[in-house]
Amino acid sequence: MLIYRFLTGEDDASFCHKVTKALSEGWQLHGGPTYAFDAHNKKMRAGQAVTRPAKDQPYDPDKKLSEY
Template sequence: MNTPPDGLPVYRVLTGPDDATFCRRVSEAIALGYELHEGPAVTFNGERVIVAQALIWPTRP
């Protein structure tokens, strides 16, 4: 497949609290065919850890 399914963009950034729900969202994107783009960005908002993970759709000839 040359393009992501369901009209999803080629580049995505998922963000959220560092919890099981966030990990499932990233895992679901990987299962669709996305690849991680570098490592995650992590910050602390004063209450909890917030994570951002960029994902890209692989371009293969």
């Protein structure tokens, strides 16, 4: 099974740290980053999809992704 997460945040160093932490935990980048302007807050927002293989087990929507 492949687990999918979409990380989002303000386009700043904390977002880069969030992605770096995910990579250090075995997640892999899935596609390129996305950017959008948040007109309400007048800031750029960033997003990055990441995936990670998990042991063969049934998907449980109540389970935290970190528990796979």
